[in-house]
Amino acid sequence: MQDTSISTAQEAGGEISFRDRVFQEVLHLLGQGEMSKVDFKREPTDIAKLAKEIAAIANTDDPQATYYQDSDLRDFGFVIVGAVNGDITGYDDWREHNCPPEEEEKVKDCLIQRLQNYIYPLPNLGLYRFEREGKPFWVILIYPSYEQPHVMLKDGPDVQKHAVYVRKVSTSQLAGAEDYARFLRKAVKGAVEPLESELADLKRRFEALEGSWSILQKLLMQKGLESLFAGEAPSSAEIQGGLSHLALSPGGSLEEVARSMRLFKMDPVEEALFREVARLREGLTNLPWHLSGDPGEWWQVLKQVEELTQPLLRGLGELIVADREDKYALLVQRALESLGRAAIPPYFVTSWSPSAEALRLHPLLLSVHHLGMLAHFHRRAAYLKLILDLAFQTRVEQNPRNVLPWLRDYFYTHTYAFFEAKYASWCDPLGWHLYNLLFVDPALTWIHLPPAVREEAAQYASPSSPSGALAIYMEGEFVLGLLALKPQLGAQRVRPLYGLYAYVLPLERIKSIESLLARPPEHLCQILDLSGKTFEPYLRALAENLGGSAKCFSGASYFKGLADQAASGTLGSCPPTPPTP
Structure with missing residues (x-):
């Protein structure tokens, strides 16, 4: 039997899969011996003792350890079952723990169910079955913990109920005062960091409010209302009363009465929305229409555009x-259409570089991804529809085109060289850039997701995405991809929306998509006209039209499998729309 080795099907960026990275790290750790985060076992011990070792490793922090080979796996814990003194002895029978002997997922579910009776809270675990020179062995992977301390719930052989264990070099011991101090510091840090973020956000909002009040004062002065109020700032009721007073004043001129009535009916959200778009468009007018092609210059301008777009x-x-x-x-749709027109060069501009024009479309691209993903996770059907209906045009192509999928294609056609140079190892460099901007730093989409979605993300955690945000981003990308397909279904040529979801990626990142398909949300069924139906036609369109790249395999076969499941009735279907009374 051959060794488990690097998979030929590589995930995004040409990097080996997370499973293969774990295998490589285990081979390295076997030569290092037992450490504070590494334990060898000939076979699984009593479940209480196994729980004790897992809890002790989870309660131990060793982020600066030098015995790791893969820096992304640093501070992960490894319990290697079927190994003694660094040698693989082999183990493949979990029946003594009342678990199936060989099936990886079933063994994992069984162990987690049993360990939950001994550890609280149970740390995040992975379980892998490998082979080396024909000998099977298992690895219990313990993710870095942010929920310390993990406490024992039951007594057992060498295990005390309510005790907290840590690892000291290669043995498990009761936690000492310095360990509890570390737990406390970590807990305080975890509690304070979100508060600091919220305080920074409140400060930003307060400053924006001050700016809005300043604008309102100027507006009131311009409209002749300053005489109505003196001293303290007027309330909104006083402002409305003043406007009504002018509107109903018998001595007012037609101009005064009409102006005051217009102001009285003005929607502050509408005014702020179009003012924000106008401010952004004004900032875009200051960008050059010619770029030299120097990557440094281009990235500098891109950063400027992204900073302008953040408000x-x-x-x-x-x-x-x-x-x-x-x-x-509908107001947002009008505002975004206005934003898209900022990319069209004025007629006095007779020449321009395509990348400069594309940069002016970047705010619209960001807004579409940001708004579309938030609309999905907040279940705002009307906002999803506006994304579906939204169009843009360029000066060369006068006919408007749907933003999905054509905006991304147009932007990337003229900018791909810059993104591929910076993110050379990734299948979809633009998708990776959008993910980092919207979900990592400054994470403008992530922070506006429903709290329940952010909590759910933790189950999709991985070394490249400790928060699990990447899986949530890919679900949002997938939804945008479905919207892009709707007007194209049945056409001879279908152009899918590309993104990270379109390539072969680790399992934890696509489980979020599978969960969505298993229980289709009503708002998405409504927009896609799938009442009482499955997602089969959309999945089939992806399977038949997604292509790979020189670096990565397409996800076409994955979506074909899902389409086949939908056809066989083993995948979820949309609930039928109730008849109109």
Whole structure:
């Protein structure tokens, strides 16, 4: 039997899969011996003792350890079952723990169920079965813990109920005062960091409020209302009363009465939305229409564009959260159409570089991904529809085109050289850039997701995405991909929306998509016209039209498998729309 080795099907970026990286790290650790985060076992011991070792490793922090080979796996814990003194002795029978002998997922589920009776809270675990020179062995992978201390719930052989264990070199011992101090520091840090983020956000909002009040004062002065209020700032009721007073004043001129009536009916959200878009468009007018092609210059301008766009993205995020009735969806569509027109060169500009034009479309691309993903996770059907209906045009192509999928294609056609140079190892460099901007730093989409979605993300954690945010991003990308397919279904040529979801990726990152397909949400079924149906036609379109790249395999076969499941009735279907009374 051959050794488990590097898979020929590589995941995004040409990097080996997470499973293969674990295998390589285990081979390295076998030569290092037992350490504070590494334990060898000939066979699984009593479940209480195994729980004690797992809890002790989870309660131990060793991020600066030099015995790791893969820096991304540093501070992970390894319990290697079927090894003694660094040698593989072999083990493959979990029946003494009332678990199936060989099936990896079933053994994992069985162990987790039993360990939950001994450890609270149970740390995040992975379980892998490998072979080396024909000998099977197992690895229990213990993710770095942010929920220390992990406490024992039961007594057992050499195990005390309510005790907290840590690892000292290669043995498990009761935690000491310095360990409890470390737990406390870590807990305080974990509690304070979100508060610091919220305080920074409150400060930003307060500064924006001060700016808005300053603008309002100027507006009031311009409209002749300053005489109505003196001293302290007027309340909104006083402002409305003043406007009504002018509107109903018998001595007012037609101009005064009409102006005051217009102001009285003005929607502050509409005004702020279009003012934000106008500010962004004004900032884009200062960009050059010719770029030299130097990557340094291009990235500098891209960063400037992204900084200019951030206030609009923050505002759209707050609006999605607040607008439970989808009241402002059509206004947002009009605002984004206006934003898209900022990329069209004025007629006095007779020549321009395509990359400079594409950069002016970047705010619209960011807004579409940001808004579309938030609309999905907040279940705002009207906002998803506006993304579906939204169009853009360029000066060369006068006919408008749907933003999905054509905006991304147009932007990437003229910018791919810069993204591929920076993210050379990734299948979809643009997708990786958007993920980092929207979900990692400054994470403008991530921070506006429903709390339940952010909590759910933890189950998809991986070394490249400790928070699990990458799986959530890919689900959002997948939803945008479905929207892009809707107007194309049945056409001879279908152009899918590309992104990270379109390539072969680790299992934990696609389980979020599978969960969505197993229980289709009503808002998505409504937009895609799938009442009482499955997602089969959309999955089939992806299977038949997704292509790979020189570095990565396409996800076409994965979506074909899902389409076959949908056809056989083993995948979820949309609930039928109730008849109209």
